[in-house]
Every structure is written in C-alpha cells, then in structure tokens.
Amino acid sequence: MVEKKMIHSLFLINCSGDIFLEKHWKSVVSQSVCDYFFEAQEKAADVENVPPVISTPHHYLISIYRDKLFFVSVIQTEVPPLFVIEFLHRVADTFQDYFGECSEAAIKDNVVIVYELLEEMLDNGFPLATESNILKELIKPPTILRSVVNSITGSSNVGDTLPTGQLSNIPWRRAGVKYTNNEAYFDVIEEIDAIIDKSGSTVFAEIQGVIDACIKLSGMPDLSLSFMNPRLLDDVSFHPCIRFKRWESERVLSFIPPDGNFRLISYRVSSQNLVAIPVYVKHSISFKENSSCGRFDITIGPKQNMGKTIEGITVTVHMPKVVLNMSLTPAQGSYTFDPVTKVLTWDVGKITPQKLPSLKGLVNLQSGAPKPEENPSLNIQFKIQQLAISGLKVNRLDMYGEKYKPFKGVKYVTKAGKFQVRT
C-alpha cells in the first residue's frame, strides 16, 4: 500500500551541495534521494533554473531556492505543487522571523529550535501551525538575554499552554499583548515594474504596491484603515485578518491585526492607468565589428518625478560574455565591473537636475570573437521617499475596542521594481 501524506521529508542543502539538515515526518527517506536533485541542478547550470518539481522513480522532489539555500521536500503522492512551495516559503519566512536571517549558519546555530519549529509546523506532513504569532507562543524566539536566563534558571523556550490564537477565530493574533508605547505604523511601498524599449517608449508598465504594517498595540485593537481613493486599487490580496466583505461593500480595510510586522495587503494599480515613469535613460552602447573594443555611454535624468528627489539609483547591466573589461568614467557615483559574472554595477546615488549623472568609456572585448548580437538591458533601481506614485493616499486610521490613544504613522515610498530598459 502506498503511504499517503503531503510532505514526507525535508532536506536543507547549501550552495556547495551539502545536506546540512534533514527532517522526516514519517519513515526515514535516505539522503540519496537528493542525488536526483543534484543531477537536475547540474543540468540546469544556473541555480535559478533548477526545476521546482522533479520526478524520481519513487518520489517527487519539490524545492525552492531562498537566500542561497535549497529547501528540498520529498513527496510521495499527488499534492498541489503550490501547496508545498507555499509551505516551504512559509518555513523560510519563519526562520527569517526567528533568527533575523535565513542562512546556513543561523540554522545550524539554532538547530534545536529549527527542529521544534518544524515539528509544530507540520504534523504527519500536513501543515499544523504556521502563523508566526502562534509559533512564537509555542516556541520563544532566541534572544541573548533569554539564553542567559535559561541557562541560569533552567526554564525553557517552550510554552506549555495552548496558544489562544490557535483556538480563536483570529489565529493570527496572540493574546495578552502589552506595550507601554502603543504604535501603529504603515508603510505604503509601491514598485514600478516597467519595460522601456530602445527608443525610450514604455512597452509595459504597472504599479505593484504593498502596505506593510508594524503594529505594536496592546490588547485586542480593531483597526480600520480607509483610503482617499480606494478605487485605484485594481487587484488586492489580503492578509487573512482583513474582513473581506467590509472591503467589498465599503472599501475600508477593517481588521484585528497580528502583533508585530506583517504585510497587510498587496495590490496592483490597474494597468489601464498611465504609469508615470520617473526617470529616463539615454544610452548608446555599440560594439565595433572586428575590433576588440566598444563604446558605452549612458545618462540618467529625471522625468515625471512629481517634484521629489530620486535617490538610491543603481544601474545593473549584464554584459555579454565576450566583454573582457570595461574602463569607464562616472560623472557621479562609482562603478564596479565583475569580469567573472560580467555584471556592471553603477551606484549613482541622487539625481541633481543641474548635472545629470552619466557613465562613459570603453569596453574591451575578447579579440577574435564575433561581436555580440544584443545590447545588454539596463536594470535600474531607484527610490523616491514620501511619494506613492499611483497617488494612493491613506485617509484615516481608526481604532476601536481599546481605550488608549495609539501613535499612528504612514510612510510612502516609491521604488523601481522590475524596471528594465532595453538597448
């Protein structure tokens, strides 16, 4: 008979191919199953191209790649792949949340907590408790202070009562939250995804936004957040705490928040709206036929920036393989070129309209090789503080259910998302 379960085992593998942690929720599956994974990894050449789902004679391997680690899960029977992928990402998120980073070192240092977490998160291969607020009640995150205290008093990291959240209708919030300063901060972060073609016209652009919240409020606050222009939001996905129907009927976000940091909503601003593109790039990149050099010249300037300063500009270019080296002079900022990965990074900083930043110089090519067919695309990063490019504005935040007056704050940032200029 086939044993049925969702996730059978989990292996954590680092970039050099060492399996440094394994956890089985049922009978043990030998590490050798990972050989199929290594095989696929070799074939893919690039870490990003390892297929997330690999079929082996007896098992299926579903993996994710996060923070230079592979999370490889072993599956035996039919299960929606996204279910497993989503879960693995949730595991990685939890590690991140607990240890501040999701790295091999952090996991190795906290292997017992990792094990306890995995034990709680999955029962017989089926997710059990994945909300960070619940987990934190069951297993306390490590802090230096606590580890000192524990070693002296012998008290433990493990809670002995069932978290109240687990039993209530709001499993995401822990009970008995207390703060001396009650604060609620919201970050409205918008990212512009765009593809700009050679001539500078926009092929595709849309705005993806998220509202991240940092809520430190005592008791059981019931918040409602309203917008000046909620109709801008085209497609929204919610944290489970949000009352969906309230949004449907009144376009108000009404929720009892989890404690701490979380993502309240993510949204897309309808692509029908014209998206303001805050920067423009002038570029001329050319490689000469039959010679071992080429010219490289880019200039960045502000465009539709709503009067705000554009800062934190970085330009990343994946140069063709035949490029040996580049000797450039930046008018502003500094640049690096990695001859191995062929990645050119230009850290520009702020744009001052008086003197537009530019980067000019020569490209050395491998002699004898044919000139590259394609000019590389420019990936651009930038940041604009105090601006939500879509024009979204929070109207007000009201709190019910608790008596105190919280400190409230909203911050707006616009960033470049997947912002690519084709040349």
Added chain:
Amino acid sequence: MLDTNKDSLKLEAMKRIVAMIARGKNASDLFPAVVKNVACKNIEVKKLVYVYLVRYAEEQQDLALLSISTFQRGLKDPNQLIRASALRVLSSIRVPIIVPIMMLAIKEAASDMSPYVRKTAAHAIPKLYSLDSDQKDQLIEVIEKLLADKTTLVAGSVVMAFEEVCPERIDLIHKNYRKLCNLLIDVEEWGQVVIISMLTRYARTQFLSPTQNESLLEENPEKAFYGSEEDEAKGTGPEAAAPASLPARKPYVMDPDHRLLLRNTKPLLQSRSAAVVMAVAQLYFHLAPKAEVGVIAKALVRLLRSHSEVQYVVLQNVATMSIKRRGMFEPYLKSFYIRSTDPTQIKILKLEVLTNLANETNIPTVLREFQTYIRSMDKDFVAATIQAIGRCATNIGRVRDTCLNGLVQLLSNRDELVVAESVVVIKKLLQMQPAQHGEIIKHLAKLTDNIQVPMARASILWLIGEYCEHVPKIAPDVLRKMAKSFTAEEDIVKLQVINLAAKLYLTNSKQTKLLTQYVLSLAKYDQNYDIRDRARFTRQLIVPSEQGGALSRHAKKLFLAPKPAPVLESSFKDRDHFQLGSLSHLLNAKATGYQELPDWPEEAPDPSVRNVEVPEWTKCSNREKRKEKEKPFYSDSEGESGPTESADSEPESESESESKSSSESGSEESSSESDEDQGEDEDKGRGSESEQSEEEGEKKRKKRKKVLVEHGEGSSSDEGSDSSSSSSDSEMTSESEEEQAEPASWRKKTPPSSKSAPAAKEVSLLDLEDYTPSSVQPVSPPTVVSTSLATDLEGLTLTDSSLVPSLLSPVPGVGRQELLHRVAGEGLAVDYAFSRQPFSGDPHMVSVHIYFSNSSETPIKGLHMGTPKLPAGISIQEFPEIESLAPGESATAIMGINFCDSTQAANFQLCTQTRQFYVSIQPPVGELMAPVFMSENEFKKEQGKLTGMNEITEKLILPDTCWSDHIVVKKVTATANVGRVPCGTSDEYRFAGRTLTSGSLVLLTLDTQPAGTAQVTVNSEKMVIGTMLVKDVIQALTQ
C-alpha cells in the same frame, strides 16, 4: 547526562541528540536512555524526547512500548495541549502492536471537548490508516463523525483525512456540503486548499455541466471569446451572464448548491496564499460557466509577482488554460512579457503563454516582442522564440509570410543554433505552401555548406528532396556534395541523404543514378544498422531488379506521396484532462495517488441528498438555503452586525420563524418538498418587498434595501454605490428575476400557498427596516466594535451563526405594545415590541425594539434615555440617541434589557431636550428565554433531570380552534420564545428554551387527548418562571 536528576543537563543532552538527528547521524543507540525521560516534567525535554521517539520508535519497537503508558496517561490530562500532543506522538509511533490503542485514542479524541484535540484526532487518522489499512471501516466512522464537526479548526484536517482514507466515499460529503462551503472562508489556508480540491471533485459528480448549453457556441470561438471579454470588462457580475440568455435546448438551471460553491470560493481569490488562489482558479476553471471563469485571470496574473517557483507552477497552469480560454488572459498579455533577468525556465513558459494568446489583432505587438527576444544572449530561449514564431505563423495565416521572411533573415545570423532552429521551423512552414517558396529553398540549399547542426542539415536535405521539382538544378548538386561528405555526417543526416538520393533517383534518374548508387553502397557498410537497413530497403525499392519488383513500380508513390503539413502544437494542449494545479498536471503524467477528475454526469444526481434529513433539520437545511443568498454579505461582516450570542444558541431564534411558517404550510411532508416551498416563499417575499418600497417611494429606504439585496446577490459593491436609483430599479428587478428563475422549475409543481406568502412579506419588510441601522451603518461605533470583537473572539464554533438573523423574520412574540401614549407624551408616541432577536452586544439581554413617532407640530430633538432606576440585577443597554424627529416622522431603535430572569419591570426615563417621561417595560415571561434545539432523546434526558419540584403540570380543555397542529404550535411559540422539539407521537408537542440570564433550561410539553383535554407540563429549574409560563400558555391556548 540523561541519567542525572537535573533538568538542565538532560535538556543539554537532548539538544545534542536532536542536533545529531538533524544532521542525519544515527542516534539509535541511545534509545533506552532517552525513553526513560519520556515522563520528564520539563516540557522542553519532553518535547525533544518526543522528537526522538517519533524518529526511532519504528526501529526499536519493543523499547518504544515502554513509553506508551505515559501517553495514555497524557490522553487524560486536563490540559488540552498535553492531550493533543500525547495523541500526536502516540499516533506517530509506527508500531503495529499499538494499533488498537491508537484506534481507541482516536475515537475518544474525536469526541473531545477541545476542537484542537479533535483536530489532532483528524490528523491521526491517516497515520493509523497507513499503519494498518484494515482499520479503514472504523476510521471511516470517525471521519464521518468529524465531518459533522462545525468548527473551522477541524474542517481542513478532517477533509484531508477523508482524502487520504476514503476519497471514494463521496456520499459522506452530501450532508456536510453546505456547511463546508459556508465555513470555507474561515478555515486556515492549508485546509482551504484541501477542501476546495475535494469540493471540485464532488461538484463534478453531483452537478450538471454549466457549459452544456454553451456547446453551441463552442463551435464559434469568436463569439465565446467576446463573451468572456465582456465579462472581463465588467469585472464582476457573474449573474449578469445568465445561462438563460443562451439559446436553450433544455433550460439549464444551476443547482443552488453549485452556485453556493462558486460564490463562496470567489473571495478566496484574494488570499495571500498562492496555493489557495490556484485552488480556487482550478475550481472555477473546472466548474464555472464559461462567462464566469474570467474572474480568475486577474488573481493568477498577480501571482506572477511572487517567488520564481510559484511563477513556474502558475505559468504552467496558465499555459494550459490559455489554450482553452484565450480571451481570459488577453487583457493581461503584457504581463507575460519577458525580462532579460527572468530565469530561462520562466522565459520559456511565458513564451508559451504569449504564443497561445497571439491572435489576429495582437500579433503585430507579439511579433515585435519576439523580435527583441531573438537577440537575447540566452540561446535556449532564442531557440524557443523561433519555435514560437513558427507556431504563430501556422496559427495565424495572415502573418505567415512576415514570419517566414523574418525567419529567413535569421538564417544569416551568426549563431549557428539560431540558424539551425530557424531551418527546422522554416521546413515546417514551407510544407504548408511549398510552391511559392522556391527561392527560400535555394537559399537553404546554399546553407548546407555552412551549417553544422545535424538537425538543420537533415531538415534542409529533406526539404530539397521533397520539393526537388522546384529546384531541379540545385538538388543534384547538393546530393553530390553530401555524397562526398557522407561518411563524416551524423546518423540523422545520413538517413536524409539516402532519402534525398532515392527521391532524386525517381524524378531525375538521368543525373543522379550513379550518385545514388554510390550513396547506397556507402550506406550499406555503415556502422549503424538502421542506416544499413534503410539503404538495403531503398535499393530494393527503387532500383528495378530482375525479380518482378512489384514494389518498385509504386516506389514513386511511396516516396513522393503528398504529405500533410505538420501541425505545430503547444505541448500544453489537452493537458487540462488533469486537474489543474495538481502535481500530475505539472508533470503531465499521472502521479501516485492522483484522483481523476470525473466527467460531468449526464443527469444530475438527486440534489436532496444534501438536505439534512432528520425532521428538525429540515428547517436547518432550509435556513442554509437562505444563507446561501445572504452569506456573501454577512460572512465577513459579522463584525458589523453579528450578535455576541454564542453560536450555539443563535440559530434557534431564527428557526422560530421557520417552525412557524413550515407548520403553516402544513409541514411534515417530504423534507425536500417543504424545502422548495420555502425557497419559493422567500423569493416571493423578496420580490414583493421591492414592489412595496417602490410604491411608498421612500427613496432612502429603497436604496438601503437595494444595497442589502445586492449583497445578498453577491455582486460587487461597485455597482451599488454609484448607480443612480433609476438604474438600481432595473438592476434590482433583473436580479430578482434571476433569483426567481432558479426555483422556477419547482414553482410549477407546487403552487404557492397564498396564506404564508403575505405573512412572510410583512415580517421581512419590518425587519429590514429595523435592522438596517445596526447592520448597514453602525450608529454607535463603540458597541459595534465590541460586538465585532466579540464575534471574532467567540471562537471557532462558527457554524451557521454567520447568518445574521435580520433577514430571517422572527415572529415578534407579543405585538407592539404602548410605552408612551401620544397624549401623555405631548405628541411623542412610543411603542415597543420584543423582537426575539438576539441582542448584539450581550447575549443575556432581551432585545426590545422601540418605535418612536412624532405626531406633534414641532420636531422633537435629542431623544435619549435618562438614568434608569433599576431593581437589582436588571441592566439596560441604551439605544443610541436620536438627534431629531421631524413632525410626522417615525424612527426605531433597539435596546437591550437584562431582566435577570424575572418579570420585574424595567423603569426608565425617556428624555427629549425639553421633557422627561417615566416609562416602564414589563416582559411577559415567555420573552425571557431563547429557543434551544434538541433531539427527542436529549429532551427526555433533560426532562428526567428536572422532576419533582421543578415540574409544573396543569390540565386544560382545548377549544375547537386549537385542534390543528400548526395553530397549537403557533400559539405556544407566540407566547414563549421557545423552539419546537421533534416528537414521535402526534398528540404530544414539545418545546425547549433556555432562560437568557442564567441559561436554565425550560422544557414545555403539551399532551393532548382526543377528547380535547390536554395537559401542559413545564420542567425548569426556575420554578417561578415555570409556573408563570404554564399560566400564560394555558391562557393563550384557551382564548
């Protein structure tokens, strides 16, 4: 260290052991030492021991048995966390000997008080099943029991157990179907995925295909395409595309349960979990009418922003969907544009989708995109792009020449891979219309000198051979060159050389005879047997030999038969026979344990199986039916309108009305029939509601109601808020028409009972008015919020309670009573009535509706409540202040009074800005309780506990008017707010209620004799209430 007494040392030791396990090292030698600590007091040590045990118990079964008794003790622990974790570990130890113990433990845990323990029990089921499949029957019993559980916590886990143990027992789902649909939104994410995919299968077996009528349209893809486009533009309104508007051969009416599923899953498209979104998407794809599938596109496109693994899976599914439903993703074409930074596997999938989406109108843009892709540095991707161009060219005739020209240009590309790929694609394209492309073939022929990629060379040779009559001069020359290099070629090229030689020999034997023979003899001694075989075969065929050569006469036919052009197809075609979102779909192969998605049934199975059959539950299923309609609005907005009532008691107040109406319509028919009847009444009621309001011309109220109705319909709010009242009219009617369309088929069967319809109408109108203030716009924020909180907190027993009673028309027990006469009140008249609805805010309170009307000439301002002087125990929740009441206007408000289970009057002051009036409300005893549902057995059991002093009995003679069942029931329920308990004998009536403050049971029995004598018995702890109730009931019955 494990042997020490110090916990901290033990802990340290266990931590090291766990670290060893984590690294995959064997720590089984330590088993005896570790097992000893299973009873350790320190909870962290204990946990780590559990981890160890679960890992090694299978290997050391005998020793593991030592620990069993500890867990058995743990199962009885008062702490639910300990009970649950004991069960978890016990069930995770894979030792066959303990199967009976596990079975027992699971059974016990399945009826545990704590839902968390029950959830653990559900998790344990598949574990036991995999250990010993002989237990299946017993386990199914447990599953059946847990499926009936009403908590959201358990729902996901038990469905998972169901899927693993007995997915074929679809019959177990029937009775829980509606409940699962309604609970869905509150189940945790993982459970949602499992439930949705199970329900998809369920729906495929139980409902008719919604597309059966659309099959006519299917032949006309253009039209279907526009249909979905339109839907997209509206972005909403699944209702709008009514199946009725389609040419109906046999009118298709969607089963209301089918609609329920679609409606309740739709909000989940907004989930943050990609897995949930995908699950809903596949449900819509497989179950929804064509016009409604469009809603999922937006959500799927959103997932493309997620992690690359998620993108990978989603794109695979989008690729499959986009073949079937191109129109759905067309508006999002640009979202699939490729960035140079995407991983190759993502690029290729996006390309697939772009190709599927390309059509006559968007092909120029798509091709322009492709053009940029061709220059990419990623050569695999370039190759895929060229193939994509080829596919576009085959699919869209208009651009074939453009594509071909483009591809020919690519032939001069410096990269050999690109050229090779182009040749292969060109070959396929040329096959479609070779005549016009002699030039291209010539061009290709020249390339043989340069191209080294075998596949490309082979393709060129094949082309030349096939169309040698178009290039009569070049062909022999090519053959000459190839003959020269024959030995150095790859196998695949060699085969094509033979092929070419044979064809030329047949058409142009003069020039090529010798060459052919030379090639054939070279091939005869080739290393590859395939080539040798081919050479021999060809020679026999084309070179006329002495012996007859019957075949050689037909050689020309064999070799130069016209060949059909190849069809360039997506590899995702027909993948949709796998359930989308599944592992099998992704791999395009059946994975172990994959459950086939069944085809739609020809005839719908009996829908009544989903009704819950026990007589008392007829009402409930009925209620659920109503709920279907209300749910979309109320499910989440409990916050605004949900009462604090514990969920257990809430349904009772609603059932009140139902028990009444069902008795009016002469109940006790077959359950399904009374069901239909009800649904219809309701429709009627709803329809006439709107009529009335129109007559009255009260715009405001109409608008309000419209909002309600609309939400009832589950349509988005967009329309609601900005549509003018004129448009709202038409919308409303169209909606209600639709509404009625559903039960239309039933209508013919059972003519509406004219008696019950108006009653329903009246009542619901009233309620609507009463409740709007509290449900639509919160009047007093603080109370509203506290209720929302309370409902959120009230725990998992969500069940049917999400249905707010407002639309469910309870029967006001005693009609309106006067609180303040208009003369005494100087123009202000105040009436009150007990609404019998649970008071939101405090379950112990009786909710009282107050009706104010101003019959004076001047507006009355600042109507509020003064400080009440109350007897001990009685408390009042004031109604919100009414700022102003214009002359001739009336207003209503709700207040709550906790009478503390006594009939003492609540005295308070009504204040206006100028005056104060002393008023008092004295409740009839029957209003101090709320109905309770119980079975006959429970009733008898409770009754048994309340005998002696607690039992009050009176005899009476029933007047003639009370001889019919429903009149008796009506009279009793009008007197007291109690619920009817089903009863085996016809001459006995039983009712049950619970007092609001103390929660004591009140059981009422009415025993009738044929002669007209009867006996009323009340059993209750509260003797005073009992005595008074008996009096009131007798009075009501004898009047």
